[in-house]
Amino acid sequence: MSWTALAHPPDTLALLALALAIEAGAGYPDALYRALGHPVTWIGRLIAALDRRLNRGFPAARRAAGVVALGLLLGVVGIAALGLTAAAGLAGPVAGIxxxxxxAASLPAQRSLHQHVARVAAGLREDGLPGGRSAVAMIVGRDPQTLDEAGICRAAIESLSENFSDGIVAPAFWIGLGGLPGGALYKAINTADSMVGHRTPRHEAFGWAAARLDDLVNLPASRLTALLIVAAAARHRGASPAGAWEAVWRDARRHRSPNAGWPEAAMAGALGLRLAGPRVYDGVTVRDAWMGGGRAEAGPADVERALAVYRTACLLLWLLTAVAATLLALV
Incomplete structure (x- = not known):
């Protein structure tokens, strides 16, 4: 088998199924992170260097520089991922995969997302508002001091829902389509958006290309994530798949993000909550539509219910991948 075969289904789906299982079981080991860092930190250093060197001048020049920077980033990451795929192909089909x-297990973040969100519920139960605010500050950008218990819990559930899409389902989708190069290129785009895709004086023009491309590459995963949450809700007593579907149909497109509303609306409807809505970032209130028509008063038990739905949705994602890989291998 040539190395190029490892970049096409069914082998990309087989490596995705294995990668998801590895990451769910082991995560990204702390010792490895301390010794070598993480692919996202390597990508982040390159983005920061490009930002320092190219982000200057008037807005039109900054926008053009942002396009160039994004192209350079994707070129470097793509070449590195293709090189690793080629090297793995020399080991043969089974060993290569x-x-x-x-x-590829370093690209999705099932385990770490679960741990971070679970700490919010644990922090509230053990240390009250200070513990909850400290834990939620690790996963959201809003000012935690403005949040009461309900706001903390809603923020944690929103983060869980949105990051399930762009931190797990999206890299899985692109790994499934394009193997390690597909997943690595997605992660580069998503990291660039998180670092420079902000509407600030420095980055509004420079980060324009990264933000728009991130919206595009996350579009299929956000819809798939909503479907996974709807299906997972059917497996839990007290969760409503019909409510999840109704909230997606009614509210998802009303979110200011073209993608975040889909998983947030699905989770809100599944749990009988209202998510999103007005939020405070750096002292500025962002007026956003509510996702879901339930109660706004969420508590630690709701965070734990959301985590249960999330675990089932992750399992469904793995099962879909494994079944698809098996069926394609038999064709």
Whole structure:
């Protein structure tokens, strides 16, 4: 088998199924992070260097520089990922997929997302508002001091829902389509958006290309994430798949983000909550539509219910991947 075969289904789906299982079971080991860092930190250093060197001048020049920077970023990441795929191909089909799966396991974040969100519920239960605010500040950008218990819990559930889409389902989608290069290129785009895709004086023009491309590449995953949450809700007593679907149909397109509303509306409807709505970032209130028509008063038990739905949705994602890989291998 040539190395190029490892960049096409069914092998990309097989390595995705293995990568998801590895990451769910082991995450990204702390010792490895301390020794070598993480692919996102490597990508982040390159983005920061490009930002320092190219982000200057008047707005039109900054926008053009942002396009160039994004192209350079994707070129470097794509070449590196293709090189690793080629090297893995030399080991043969089975060993090659195993090697690529270990590498690809660094791209989704099922385990770490669960841990961070679970700490919010634990912080509230153990240390009250200070504990909850400290934990939620690790996963959201809004000012935690403005949040009461309900606001903390809504923020944690919103973060869980949105990051399930762009931190897990989206890299999985692109790994499934394009193997390690597909997943790595997605992660580069998403990291660039998180670092420079903001409407601030420095980055509004420079980060325009990254923000628009991130919206595009997240579009299929956000819809798939909503469907996974709807299906997962059917497996939990007290969760409503019909409510999830109704909220998606009614509210998802009303969110200021073209993608975040889909998983947030699905989770809100599944749990009988209202998510999103007005929020405070750096002292500025952002007026956004509510997702879901339930209660706004969320508590730690609701965070734990959301985590239960999330775990089932992750399992469904893996099952879909494994079944698709098996069926394609039999064709």
């Amino acid at each position: 195993a090697v690529l799966a270990v590498l």
